[in-house]
Amino acid sequence: MKIICIGRNYVEHIKELGNKTPDNPVIFFKTQDSLSFKNEIKHPNFTKELHHEIELVYKISKGGKNIKKVKFKNYISEIGLGIDFTARDIQNSFKSKGLPWSFSKSFDDSAPISNLIKIDKFNNLDNITFSLKKNDLLVQKGNSNLMIYNIEYLIEYISKFITLEKGDLIFSGTPKGVGKVEIGDKLEGFINDEKLLDIILFCNLSK
Numbered sequence: 001m002k003i004i005c006i007g008r009n010y011v012e013h014i015k016e017l018g019n020k021t022p023d024n025p026v027i028f029f030k031t032q033d034s035l036s037f038k039n040e041i042k043h044p045n046f047t048k049e050l051h052h053e054i055e056l057v058y059k060i061s062k063g064g065k066n067i068k069k070v071k072f073k074n075y076i077s078e079i080g081l082g083i084d085f086t087a088r089d090i091q092n093s094f095k096s097k098g099l100p101w102s103f104s105k106s107f108d109d110s111a112p113i114s115n116l117i118k119i120d121k122f123n124n125l126d127n128i129t130f131s132l133k134k135n136d137l138l139v140q141k142g143n144s145n146l147m148i149y150n151i152e153y154l155i156e157y158i159s160k161f162i163t164l165e166k167g168d169l170i171f172s173g174t175p176k177g178v179g180k181v182e183i184g185d186k187l188e189g190f191i192n193d194e195k196l197l198d199i200i201l202f203c204n205l206s207k
Contacts (some may be wrong), residue, residue: 001167003030003111004158005055005084009147016176025149025157028102030084033170034111039071039198041109043183047087053174054132054140054189054197057082057113058151060168067159073125073154078116081130081189081196082171083124085110086178111171114189114196124149132197133188134181142175149173180204 007026008014014021043050061077084105091104122128125144132140144150149157151172158164181187189197 001032001169002162003034003169003171005030005105005171005203006149006154006173009149010142010148010175011148012176013174013178016178021148025154027158028105030106030171033108034106036109036112038112040108041112041151043181044087044107046107047089047104049087049089050133050181051086051088051133051178052139052187053084053086053178054130054142055082055084055114055171055174056080056128056130056142056144056191058172058177059116059168060164060170061168063163063165065159065163067155067164069152073119075155076119076151078118079125079128079191080114080116081191082111082169083132083187083189083197084104084171084174085112085181088180092140109202112197113169114198117191126199129192131190132177133190134152135166135186136188139179140177141174144172146175147173 005028008022010018057080058076059078060075062075064075067075087104091101095100128144130142188195
């Protein structure tokens, strides 16, 4: 199982971080140890600037290579929410030196995800509203129609390079509003008005 993540897929998020719009999807990966279904996640001690990034997550239903866009629905079974936690200070430090920034994205429990919803429950995959509240305040809100590269394009593009396998997860990018989280913060994720990511507490768990 692979966790395939898309960077810089929303224009306003690109602007807020001062990045350039990519000519092609920006792809990076998280390890399986990044995946988490916990309600309580420990703030990692190696970063002082941990950021939340809410994203739509698509689960691959069967394996495929060189998949055409017109057939993309045959390869998605479910959709949910995930948070791509990012150690922004580490990412910025490595980027400034022109070095890979894997450890800023791929660390234990850095990819908590919600329960997933069958795709037939969605009327239009290109019109899914999702949002994140931090301590009961709305901090991020997006819609799949604002993606630079939508899911059908992403499946075709990714499968040119690597084989997609059943169970793979695609984190499809985050809208504007990313920000720092602290120990004690509460995060809640929604698709439309349905809460899918339940309360996630950043607390001092036993080491």
